Amino acid sequence: MPLPKAELHLHIEGTLEPELAFALAAGNGVELPYKDTEELRAAYLFEDLQSFLDVYYSLMAVLRTEDDFFELTDAYLARAAAQGVRHAEIFFDPQAHTSRGVPLATVIEGLARALDGGEERHGISTRLIMCFLRDESAESAMETLDAAKPYLHRIAAVGLDSAEVGNPPSKFREVYEAAAALGLRKVAHAGEEGPPAYIREALDILGVERIDHGLRCMEDPELVERLARERVALTVCPLSNVRLRVVDTLEQHPLARMMDAGLLCTVNSDDPAYFGGYVGDTFHAVHEALGLGEEKLRELARNSFVASFLEDDEERRGRLIAEVEAYEFTAPE
Numbered sequence: 001m002p003l004p005k006a007e008l009h010l011h012i013e014g015t016l017e018p019e020l021a022f023a024l025a026a027g028n029g030v031e032l033p034y035k036d037t038e039e040l041r042a043a044y045l046f047e048d049l050q051s052f053l054d055v056y057y058s059l060m061a062v063l064r065t066e067d068d069f070f071e072l073t074d075a076y077l078a079r080a081a082a083q084g085v086r087h088a089e090i091f092f093d094p095q096a097h098t099s100r101g102v103p104l105a106t107v108i109e110g111l112a113r114a115l116d117g118g119e120e121r122h123g124i125s126t127r128l129i130m131c132f133l134r135d136e137s138a139e140s141a142m143e144t145l146d147a148a149k150p151y152l153h154r155i156a157a158v159g160l161d162s163a164e165v166g167n168p169p170s171k172f173r174e175v176y177e178a179a180a181a182l183g184l185r186k187v188a189h190a191g192e193e194g195p196p197a198y199i200r201e202a203l204d205i206l207g208v209e210r211i212d213h214g215l216r217c218m219e220d221p222e223l224v225e226r227l228a229r230e231r232v233a234l235t236v237c238p239l240s241n242v243r244l245r246v247v248d249t250l251e252q253h254p255l256a257r258m259m260d261a262g263l264l265c266t267v268n269s270d271d272p273a274y275f276g277g278y279v280g281d282t283f284h285a286v287h288e289a290l291g292l293g294e295e296k297l298r299e300l301a302r303n304s305f306v307a308s309f310l311e312d313d314e315e316r317r318g319r320l321i322a323e324v325e326a327y328e329f330t331a332p333e
């Protein structure tokens with residue numbers, strides 16, 4: 001049995017495996033600019049975040065119906081469950097779909113149908129996090145928040161993703177204020193490719209509770225000290241950081257140093273279909289490459305539940321943390 005864990009940084013569109021992409025393309029009459037899954041996989045050699053985003057957004061063309069979103073999400077839950085995921089807080093990018101003419105209702109109803117079966121079918125409790133694309137305008141983000149009002153009971157939090165550099169958190173001050181007024185919680189990608197100052201803005205201007213990625217905080221010792229003192233969780237994605245060339249190799253990843261600095265780190269898969277592994281694979285990889293032993297892996301798993309938005313189900317959180325504490329390692333992940 002794998003180590004129980006929560007996944008807190010997972011873009012559902014980033015779980016679109018090539019095989020499913022081709023199956024959906026055939027069903028929806030969408031022509032992909034790749035001959036087969038092999039040729040598509042060969043395109044997954046990224047230079048940076050933008051070169052990944054170009055492929056990621058273009059492949060979304062195959063997602064058209066509510067059933068497509070259901071199938072995508074149910075497939076993720078099955079894979080995640082097999083790797084010990086017991087709770088998942090899942091990002092989705094509404095603007096990447098509405099801009100292609102797919103109604104928000106289609107997206108959310110497909111996702112929600114899969115998530116509603118998450119506990120029964122896969123033993124995974126879930127939350128949805130609606131992300132704004134930071135390279136789109138603040139007005140577009142506000143329109144998206146407005147359009148989501150009929151579905152607020154389905155959405156736990158708002159997030160901020162896509163091309164970071166040149167799109168600082170402060171651009172979205174008003175929409176985050178509006179989201180908070182609607183009772184939504186707040187997270188944001190910051191310090192992936194962007195500077196430590198973006199992490200400060202996310203905390204001070206947007207009032208986020210967690211920072212997604214955040215690894216560039218390591219360039220700013222004062223910020224590290226603050227993040228540690230305030231117990232701000234960082235949802236770190238080591239395999240993503242290597243594939244998007246934020247770090248050169250996994251062996252050079254700062255995760256171990258971040259944990260040693262007292263940061264509340266979790267590890268996550270980000271876009272597992274593109275980055276070579278789901279979250280259990282990520283635990284395994286950091287064990288191998290960084291020499292993180294059993295107690296460090298246990299800390300990461302414990303942190304994932306501590307940092308989760310399970311406040312409305314403290315009993316489940318407590319039970320899952322107790323399982324982590326009692327876990328006897330047979331394999332590292």
Ligand SMILES: Nc1ncnc2[nH]cnc12
Nearest residue numbers: 011161162163189270271
């Ligand atoms: N790693 C990442 N950074 C920013 N936006 C994203 N959207 C999907 N994956 C992302």
Ligand SMILES: [Zn+2]
Nearest residue numbers: 011161189270
């Ligand atoms: Zn991400």
